[in-house]
Amino acid sequence: MPDHPTRIDLIRNTEQALRDASLQRQMGKAMPASRRARADAVAELPEWESLRSTAAEIKDHVLANLEGYLRQLESQVSALGGTVHWASDAAEARAIITDLARSRGVRRIVKSKSMTTEEIFLNPALEAAGAGVVETDLGEYVVQLAGERPSHLIAPVVHKPTEEIADLFVRKLGVPRYERPEELARVAREVLRAEFLAAEMGITGVNFAIAESGTLVIVENEGNARLTTARPRIHVAVMGVEKVLPQLADLSVFLRILARSGTGQRSSVYVSLLTGPRRAGETDGPEELHLVILDNGRRRLLADPDLRAALRCIRCGACQNECPVYQHAGGHAYGSVYAGPIGAVLTPAYEGLERARDLPFASTLCRACADVCPVKIDLPGMLVELRARSVRTGLASWRDRMLVGAWTFFTRSPARFMLAGSLGRLAQRLVARGGKIERLPYPLSGWTAHRAAPVLASTPFRAWWKSRQGEGR
């Protein structure tokens, strides 16, 4: 079965989300707090704008020279004693990792948070291969216990109120009902500490990979990625091809922008620069290091001049926190691993516009996402491009094409526009009540499904203006 069988029903998902009072309450609390934290952290740096530009330039330079840097990374990691695996799609990546687990008799695996492994549906494949997998990021652990998927890039369980997590722990872990976040965190810490000690394999994502030194950089706050990489005998790191950076020096730019954009911190609590497996005389770190470099649609995106810059994304989550649509719809409405404005670009790019045709419309094009993006991705421009593509390729609905066709016809000349006004004023007599139009007939019914439309003024602006020309000014 393909990983992405059906069309994402954004409208239905969003209607569900809007009816979910606890989700709305959670998002209403979390998103403004995240925005404030980011704004404060950014205001501290007078050079913020130039950092964004430099970050974008470095990423563009990497994308323009991608294969060279990837080969350099491969040779450095290999020279250090690691093994590099190339995966062209999700199925290949899953096969590589499950084969590693199987051939080494791995029964228990700990994972630290990684969107890339979510993208390739890794956990079910490992379970099917007979290895138990435990997510160790606190939020991801809750998501896993609940049998859900993360709803935000860096706050995976932002959609879930504490009381629900309390119930979940009672049901799944058989512990008494703890209600305070610190008690719940302590329960999880104890359960997970035992998992770390028992695991034979640790799987992580990669925030940045340094080509010149073969260094893998992992950024986190909890310490679970450190435990995942320091304790198990085997470390498997999974990265998209776009994560490579040329030099160690480049990191200073990206570390500065990533934590500030994501959580408003000057630095995340732990930044691990891992250079090769355990060395002689050391007592921790992995004996075996495997780096899986994943394409899964990224090189196709790279070849797309209008959308290529989406590969600059460093997964900070700022565009999600800022987006008025995401704030209400929540991450799950986007029906895929990447949500919010960046998801509305990446999901059509990776999973096909046909399946994700509604996502580019989940935006008011207010540009808040573009203003905060630390690598200056023109997300609204890309969403407009994707909308145009869905019209060009015949994916837009008959109704939408008819409405846009009518709009185009009537706005082509002043005479036609005035004609439309006259027709509208005639027609609204049938539907207007008390200065409002509560319900319009098909094909305009969508416009009034959730709000009333104002009536057209009895005198058009042009006529009103003309009538004032004689008056003194």
Added chain:
Amino acid sequence: MSRPVPPGDRPTADPVALFIERAEQVGISVITVGTHDEAIERAVALGRERRVQRAALWDTPEMAPIRDRLRAEGVEILDPRGTFETFAQAEIGITGAEWGVAETGSLVLSAGPGKPQAASLLAPLHLAVLRSDRIVPGLATLLERCGPLPSALVLITGPSRSADIGLVPVLGAHGPTAVTVLLVAG
């Protein structure tokens, strides 16, 4: 291939003062001492205050006096070549720190023989000894100087934390609940 060049660090008049300010802002306690001997005394006193019974230390020359003094106080010193299970019993982990970063208030620890990551990760209290002349103004300077890279170079900026549940910050999510630096004037 011509590459965009990342900017250097902003000049800082007093990197040590900035380090102290920013480390404290992220929840690291900073204790300033005049000499390494004083650092040893403070480390032992801290162990006594906390009624520490088991300690994990780096096996380095600068840690040796602390180790010997703690042992004399009846504290069990866990085998520095030991496994994660051994280190998980410690109530305090005592390490050096190669660098401090003023811009972020971070400690920088490098792994190596005798310097296991477990020592800064598993105990509820992490105590690090840092010389003030090892404090750099910012990340750019650190990355310029920190090579050749060890198997693991870790920047630590505060106690382990998570705000995943209920948006409430919780310390000690997986790693230490508290981080203390003994900053030795140098």
